[in-house]
Amino acid sequence: MALSVITKTANPDDVCIDIAEALRYMGYKHAQPDQQTFALLQDCLSELKNAVSYTACLCEISISVRDDEIDFGFLQIKSRDLSKNLSGCDRAVLFAATIGAGADRLIAKYGKIQPSRALILDALGSAAIEGWCNLLNEQVRAIAQKNNRFLRPRFSAGYGDFPIAIQPQLLTALDARRKAGIYLTDSCMMLPTKSVSAVIGVSDRPKACKTGCEICSQTECAYKA
C-alpha cells in the first residue's frame, strides 16, 4: 500500500517567525540591527507574510532501527547519526513542509533590483520555514503526548551522515509534489527553496538527543550556532 499522507496548511499569523534567528542568518551574532535595517526588516516581514502559503504533507509509519540501519519500509538506509537519533523508536513521522513559491518570487524579484531586501527576505523566509516546522512538530507532539509517546528532534536529509540523496525517495513516498507543491531538482534541492523535509522519531520513552548544529561535523560553517 502507498503511505497514508495528509496535507496540512496554516494561516500566516499562526506561524512564528523568529526575528533573532533571521538576524543570525544575516550574520548578526548578538548585535542589534540599526534603525534603517530594522525598518527595512519590518517592511520585508509584512511583505513576506502576504506572500507565504504554508503547506505540508506528513505521514506516520512503522520503522525499525538496527545498528546503523534504518528500515522505513519503502526505504532502507545506513546512517549512524540518524540511527542514533531514532534509537528506541518503533515509528516515525515523515513530513515535507514549505512556505510556498510566493516567497521565492519575492526573493528573486529583489535579488534583481534591491539585494538588501532580497537578503532580508531570504533570511526571514528561512526563519519562516523553521517556524512552520516548529508548529508542525508541536502538533505532532501534542498527539504523541496523548498516547504517552515521545518525539525525537526532527532530523533532515543532509544532517550528519543522513544522505541527501534519499530525498527523491522520501518526497516521492510523501507524494510531496501533489500534496504540498514541493519539487526536487536533479541536484536534490527542494523547490520552493524555503522547504524542509524531515523525520521525527516516535518512541515509548524520552531520550535526550543532539539537535541542529550539534550533530554537524562541519567546523568551518559561518552559520554554526
Add this chain to the structure above:
Amino acid sequence: MQLLDQLKQGLLYFDGGTGTMFQAAGLAPGELPETWNILHPDRVRQVHLDYLQAGSDILTTNTFGVNALRFPDGGAYSVEQLTEAAVLIAKSAIAASGKQAYVALDLGPTGKLLRPLGELRFEDAVELYARVVKCGVRCGADLILIETMNDAYETKAAVLAAKEHSSLPVFVTNVYDQNMQLMTGADPVAMVALLEGLGVDALGLNCGLGPEQMEQIVPVLASYASVPLIVNPNAGLPQMVNGQTVFDCSPEVFAASMKRMVQSGARIVGGCCGTTPAHIAALVQATSKMRPAPVTPKSHTLISSYSHAVEIGKRPVLIGERINPTGKPKLKAALREHRLEYILEEAVRQQQAGAQILDVNIGLPEIDEPVLLREVVQEVQGVTDAPLQLDTSDPQAMERAMRIYNGKPLVNSVNGKQESMDAVFPLVKKYGGAVIALTLDEQGIPDTADGRVQIAKNIRDRAAEYGIAPRDIIVDPLAMTISSDTASALTTLQAVYRIKHELGLRVSLGVSNISFGLPNREIINAAFFALALQNGLDCAIMNPYSTEMMKSYHAFLALSNQDPNCADYIRFATTLTPAPAAAAPVAVPTGKSSAELREDGLSELSKAILHGLRKNAGQLAEAMLQSLLPLELINGHIIPALDTVGKGFEQGTVFLPQLLMSAEAAKQAFEAAKQAMQSDGPKQQKGPIILATVKGDIHDIGKNIVKVLLENYGFQVIDLGKDVDPQFIVDAAVQHQVKLVGLSALMTTTVPSMEQTIRLLHEQAPWCKTVVGGAVLTQTYADMIHADKYAKDAMDTVRYAESIFEY
C-alpha cells in the same frame, strides 16, 4: 465533431480515481502505475471497465506520469510504448463494453518546476508533452486531457504541445487550493483568460479539493468562461484514521455536491483521488436527468499574468508607458549595455505608482529585437505580477514574446493595413491575447471620426474571420496633437465615443500625444484624459509617474460613481505631498546602532550612503553636482563613505544588510554622477568579471550580493545568472577575455558542477582566475576543487578582484 456535439446536448461523465483501485489490485509502493500498461494490461482494462459500467463517458488513459523525464530513453519502457499501450487498453475496454465512450489522452505535470521558479525550460516542457501527444494521436485518442496542473506556465506548455501536434479537442483542469489559487499563484479568472486565449475546448478543476470546497470556485469560472466547465474533485479531504488515509466523502455526499455544481454550470463531471466507480455511479444517478445550463459566450476582455487577470471594459485601466526607449536616453543606454535591471526597476516603480498593465517596448535599430524582447519579457515577469502589453512592430519578436509570456498578453498593436492584420491575427489566435487596434490603414489616419470608426469595424470583421472575438479587440482611435490641428482632440473624442457605444468595442488611447509641441504638456494631457474617460475610454497608455494624470484619473473615478465611498480618491489625495526640494536635509537617525561609524567631517551625502538612504543619496548627489565635478563627487564623497562601510563590515561592526543598503544608496549617487559626465566620456570601469551560480544550483542571492558590491567598486560585471552550464561560463570567459570568474554554489550536491567549471576554465581559459563562495564552500572545499580563491563573503571577493585588477 462527435464529442463536442454530444457536449452541446448535455452532461458528460469522466471516470474517477485509479490510484486506490490499482493499489487494491496489487500496485506496490514506489511502483510506477504506468508500467502496468505493459505488465498488467488486464488490470488496467478492468478499472476502465468498472468505470464504463458506472456510467463514465470518457476514459482517462493510464498516462498521467508518462514523459521522458520519468521514462527516459534507454529505460525499460519508452514513452511511446507506454502511451500506445494505454490508448489501446482504453479503446479495447470501450469495445468490450459495447458502450459509446471516448478516450482522453491523459497528460499530467512533468514533475519538474518550470523556470524561473524551477529548472525546466519552457520549450523543453513543450517538447516533453509533444512526444506523448504525437503518439496518443497516432493511436487514436479522441481528446486530450491536461489535468492536475498546479502551475499556469506548465499548463500553457502542455496546451501548446497539444495544439501544435493534434486537432483533437483539448480539455484542461487545474488544481486550486483553499484560497482559490494554483500552487504558483494563478486565480480562476487568470486561468480562464489564459486557457480560452489558447483555444481550449473545456476547462475546469480537479484534485486538491473535495467537491464541497470546489463549490465556491465553480460559479467564478462559470461567470467568466465561454467554454464548458469540467469538475473532477477528490472524494473529499483526506483524513488520517488509524494510520490510514480515508477520504471523507461518501458517494451520496459526493453526488449531492456535484449536483449543486452542475446547477452552477459544470457540464463535464467525474472524480479524482479517492473516488471510485461507486462515486461515479451515484453522480450519474443524481444528475443524468438534469438539464445543464447552456454554455454562453462571455464578453469580458481579459488579459492576465501568471497570477491574476485584469479586465478591460469595467473600471478604466492604466497601462504604464515608461518601458519604451523613444525619447529616453537612459533607457536607450541601458538597453544597449544590456543593463536589464534598469528596466526591471521601471517595471516595479510603475506598478507601485498605479499602473495595472505595463507596456514593454525595446525597439532600437541596433538591437536584436526578437532575442531581447523575449528575454526582457521573462525578466520583467520575474519582478512584477502586472500583465504585460507586448509592444513591437516586428512579427518575429512578437511571436517569440507571446510564446514565452506567462499569461494572456495585451498585444500592441495591429492596424487596418492588410499586411498588419495578416501578421498579427494568426499569433493572437494561436497564443491568445487581446490586441490594440490602431485606426489607420493603407490610406493613413482618417481625419474624421467616421473614417476611424470604419477602420475599427473593418479590423473587427477581419479578426472575426480568424476566430478572434470582438471582446479581444481594443481600438485606439489615435490622439493627434492639437498643436497642428486644433480640431484633432474633438475628432478623437468623437471616435472614442462612437467606437465604444456604436460598435461596442473597448477603447484605448496613447494619451500624451495630444499635446505634442506645446509647453507644459501635462495640463493638456490631464484634461484630455478626463474628457476621453468621460467619452468611454477603457484604458490609457500613460505615464503613471505624472501626478496630473493620476489626479485626473482618481477624480474621474470618484465623479463617475466608480469609487465606493471615494475611498481610493481619499487615499490618493491624502498622500499627495508637495514635490521635495532638490536637496532635502537628511534625517540621520540618532540612537545607538550596531554601526559605530565615525561620521565627523563627513558630508551629508556620505552620511546618507553610510545609513543606506537611497532616495536621499540620489537627491543629494544631484544637488552637489551643481557645484562639484562628477569625479570630485565620486572620489570625495561616495568612495570614502563606501570605504568606511566596507571596513566596518570587515571589522564586524557593520552587517551585511547595511553593507548592501549603503551599496544601493551609493549606486543612486553613482547614477547621478554618470548622468552628469559627458555621455561618451571615458568609462572608468575595471573588469569585466563574470559571475554565475553553477549548474544545478538555483539559489542566486549570494551571487546577486557580490554583483552589487563589485559594481559599486567600479567593476563591470557580466552576470550569467543561475543554473549555468559549465561550458557556457567558459565560452563567455573566452569571448570576453575575462581575468576573473566568480562562482557560487549553495549545496554540496552542486559543488561538483563548480569543480567541473573550474577544470574547464583551466583547460580553455588558463589566464582566468576563479573565486568561489556560497553557503557550503569552505577553504578546504575550495582547495579540493582547485579554485584560486575562496571568498568568505562579498567584501572578500571585492578585495580579491581589486588585487587581480591592480596593475
